[in-house]
Amino acid sequence: MQAVADSVFKALADPTRRALFERLTRDGELTVHVLTGFAGVSQPAVSKHLTVLKRARLVSHRQQGRETHYRAEPKALGPLVDWMSFYGVFWRERFSRLEAALERMEP
Amino acid sequence: MSEVSTATRSVVVEKEFAYPPEKVWRALTESDLIVQWLMENDFRPEVGHVFQLRSTPMPHWNGIIDCKVVTVEPPERLSYTWGSMGMESVVAWTLAPTPGGTLVRMEQSGFREDQEANYKGAMYGWQKFFGGLERVVGEISEGGDV
Numbered sequence: 422m423q424a425v426a427d428s429v430f431k432a433l434a435d436p437t438r439r440a441l442f443e444r445l446t447r448d449g450e451l452t453v454h455v456l457t458g459f460a461g462v463s464q465p466a467v468s469k470h471l472t473v474l475k476r477a478r479l480v481s482h483r484q485q486g487r488e489t490h491y492r493a494e495p496k497a498l499g500p501l502v503d504w505m506s507f508y509g510v511f512w513r514e515r516f517s518r519l520e521a522a523l524e525r526m527e528p
Numbered sequence: 529m530s531e532v533s534t535a536t537r538s539v540v541v542e543k544e545f546a547y548p549p550e551k552v553w554r555a556l557t558e559s560d561l562i563v564q565w566l567m568e569n570d571f572r573p574e575v576g577h578v579f580q581l582r583s584t585p586m587p588h589w590n591g592i593i594d595c596k597v598v599t600v601e602p603p604e605r606l607s608y609t610w611g612s613m614g615m616e617s618v619v620a621w622t623l624a625p626t627p628g629g630t631l632v633r634m635e636q637s638g639f640r641e642d643q644e645a646n647y648k649g650a651m652y653g654w655q656k657f658f659g660g661l662e663r664v665v666g667e668i669s670e671g672g673d674v
Contacts, residue, residue, distance in 0.1 A: 471534055484654070504634055508539040508636055509539050512541040513541055515565060515566055516541055516543050516632075516634075518564070518566075519545075519556075519565040519632075520543075521565070522544060523555055526551060526555065528551075
């Protein structure tokens with residue numbers, strides 16, 4: 422589980438990969454060819470980025486003829502969503518404790 | 529008082545305390561005070577100081593957070609890296625004096641700033657990314673199968 426979360430964070434730390442993933446969540450299934458036109462980097466670079474996204478399970482693919490079609494798997498964002506809600510609760514609770522600690526401190 | 533911000537890819541908690549910034553600063557930076565509200569620690573307010581926050585271990589978590597001090601500007605700004613469960617983030621505190629005390633803001637960013645500054649495309653910030661994903665995340669939560 423930790424390894425999965427880690428790979429999701431690493432995959433999305435790169436702006437080109439974020440752009441590719443976001444595009445796929447918006448437009449559904451796209452070919453490497455179409456994604457290359459959009460990303461503004463070479464096709465080998467796009468393929469490399471897609472491999473990283475695939476390892477993080479953020480995208481899946483299928484082969485059709487000579488073209489590889491990619492689609493987003495937004496469920497893989499789970500760890501990211503969990504992380505944010507976990508720390509939201511965590512810090513609210515720590516702020517209450519901080520206030521209590523301030524009350525106890527000498528003026 | 530807090531929000532999980534989809535617009536800025538970070539967790540922000542903000543609260544006004546009825547104490548002056550100098551006092552809040554002490555609570556944030558003195559090891560024996562930090563233990564009272566955060567965790568056991570070997571914190572020192574020195575830039576570059578490497579320290580740990582230690583909590584009770586739980587299943588799937590050893591209870592340790594590895595940190596390094598990044599900013600110390602008393603009594604206004606304090607930040608440190610926060611490494612836990614293979615994820616690196618930055619916790620940044622900002623103290624602003626108010627007529628009634630101090631406005632304390634904590635922002636935890638889930639991704640390192642250097643990664644963000646480096647970006648070549650320059651057209652896709654986290655802001656835009658999360659803006660576009662709000663819908664998707666909403667669907668995930670509703671689906672309840674994450």
